[in-house]
Amino acid sequence: MKRALSLLPAVLLAGCVAVPDYQVPSEAIAQRSEVAAPFLGQSDAGATRQDLPPHWWRLYDNPRLDSYVEEALSANTNLRVVEANLRRASAVVQEAEVGRTVSTTVSGQGLGARARGPDAALPGTFSYALGFDAAYLPDLAGSVRRGIEAASAQAEAAVAARDQVRVVVAAGVMRSYARICAENVSLAAARRVAAIQRETLGVAERLARGGRGTRFDVDRARAAAHSADAAVPDLVAERRAALFELAALMGRPPAEYPKEAETCSTIPTVSRAIPVGDGAMLLRRRPDIRVAERSLAAATASIGVAEAELYPRVSFGASAGTAAPTGHLLAPSSFGFSLGPLLSWSFPNRQVVRARIAQAGADADAELARFDGTVLVALQQTETALSSYARARDRLETLQKATDASARATADAQKLQRFGRTPFLDVLTTQAAHAEAQTSLSAARATLVDRQIDLFLALGGGWE
Template sequence: MPRLLPLLLAGAALAGCTVGPDYQRPATPGSTAGWVEPGTPGAVDLAWWNRFGDAQLSALVARAIENGPDLAEAEARLAEARANRSAVAGTNLPTVTAKGSATENVLSRNGQLPIGQIPGFQREFRLFDGGFDASWEIDLWGRHVRQDQAANAREEAALFARRDVMLTLIAEVARNYLDLRNAQATAATAKATAEADTDLARLTRLRFDAGETSRLDAETAEGAARASAAAVPDAEASATAAAYRIATLVGSTPEDVGAMLRAPAPLPASPDEILVGVRSELLERRPDVRRAERELAAATADIGVATADLFPRFSLFGSIGQQARNPGDLFSSDSTRLQIGPSISWPIFSGGTIRAQIRGADARGQGAAARYEKAVLGALSDSETAINRFLNARIAAQEAGAALEREQAAFSLAERRVASGEDDRLALARGRKAVLVAERRESDAAARKAQAAVALFKALGGGWS
């Protein structure tokens, strides 16, 4: 038998092949074309949240990366994938098992062996056995190669899934922080508007009492004052809710972060220019696309694993140890036992199960290919949409800012006219209300621009590194 082992190993090396399809990354439609939207060329900013110039936002992002529960869950899944990859790699090596036993044995007098007719043979005896069993499967058809490929691809998919979670987490922290500051600005403007509407209602009531206006005007002014007052608690509730959402994202209790964030602060100024890079590099940067591509690679390797079940499996096995009836004889050379040789296992008939499993693996591969194509098209669409929204939000913010400047200029003119006696205080109150409305619109436009900037940064795939 020792003479046969080198021949068997040499035959395995010569005859071995890898069944199943070899993976090739599919071509990505539209990835080599330029941007449809007129984005600003240049390298994508990876640490984009610092572009808002808000130290508290940057600190919250760092805290979320350090303590966020979503990221901790993704880390655990990555650790699981790495452990699975190590387990699969271990199947390529020989296995060695240590065994030992000490048994009391009683043989049947009426069994197959005529115990009573064999001189010196005892029916009852003890048996002590200890040694090692070893086995190694020869990978003739590339089953282990495909298993390694699938496990490595799934580990990489878990890594990109973690990066996708990180990118989403950073974007959610930024979005909720902007919601918080915008809600605080809304609450402040709502309070000022309520005061202005109350003053306007008071002046309108005075004119009604003097017979200079109708009851309808007075009631309408008082209704507007009450509506403005009602908007204040809604805005304050929105700010509190945003603070609590941030606490969850950064892995803290509401009272830990909420108190820190409740102090009003201005809305961070979003950048006017966002570099969008080269469109062909987008798919390499987007972790969701990279994850889908790695899952497709794993599914392709699984087809080879299933296909290998059609062919025979060859293994080498061996067992060596000491066996004796008395413990004192275990270390004697006469107690040595040895068994070594090849084995073969071939599912000649399985009722079509193996071929059905191959078809199932092939169908899962087709599904993974469809998901990858969807991820590619979705990434391209998301990015183009995000560029378009940011550019339009920037225009809207500029127009809202210009409208605010005009209302402020009109209010300054109203103040001069009232001071010179050319107009009454009711016109001044109306001018003040118009400025507050313009301020609210300008703040909302700035918030939409900032949110559009976050969406664009996320769509470009920056931040997970």
């Protein structure tokens, strides 16, 4: 027996060594060198390798937009939910850390009894008992430590999940605001087209009355005028929807949407090349990658918790108390105490423990696969966003050339009309074509901003 007890420290030390410290597995996709390389679409999109700064929306240099984002980040209801989840995760860590401290229990009891029979006197006999117990578990097998590691990793995952919602909220505010401005620009262009088409209809009607036009010309002009008018209500409705969406993101009811945003007439633009960093920066920045990595760390620590059950558990306890009938509660003979270690070991149930270790190992393997998948999706989303942004830039450049050409055609038609070399109807036609080209250009600018937001969202929004 003495020899067995003398071997106990060595057994417990072996238990501590058996539980490995966490590190990102070498076989994880995040550990590959090609993952940290520059993005394939960086040069095509005209982006730089500088890291994306915190508060990326400030790249648009728009104080009004900055204030909207800040308000949303403080009042958004989804963020309130994740903040509550974060507080809960922190409380779980505090609960796990209690395992490192001494646990205490205070008890008290009072009993009253009387002799049997209807003639027994009352109140009979009363006795009391008071006790105090204290216990301390030296975490020799690492169960408590690994439990704290698991809880801490989950709390850090909750922080990253909060950051992910912040990324989505900031992008949502930016997208809604840009959509409002784009709808206003499109609405102004649509109204210009409608005014030109109505003027064209008036000219066609006058020519028809003077015998120099046909009913076909009038009907065609009237159809074009009605079609131009019909485009306006949809744009008004889209702008209204974007205003309500912005209000919801900012934690406001629809009636309290920011009224000043309703008059925005300039689509936000970034005046310099977008900084996108590289794959290594993306791994550090993307909150969903941090969530997956911290979840893997928690699962790995849970293996240690399960493995600790293979080894004996030693606790040190002490108790003191008093118990006696009434009148003798504090007598010296009523006091008692105990002190000593307690050894427990689920040795006969090792198969159960091995099964739990296998379950924890399978959970860790699943988290590693989820971590790998998150990294691959992040890279795929970023490359796709860069490609889409590059194509949107190309399309905007082409439409800018078309708009410039239509502007020159309109100017030439007006000069020819002043010298009587082209009818006024042709001037109105070229003006309508120019207005429609401007509408397409505005839509392309709005699409470019939308692709920029997709890129910022794929990059992770700037939180480290």
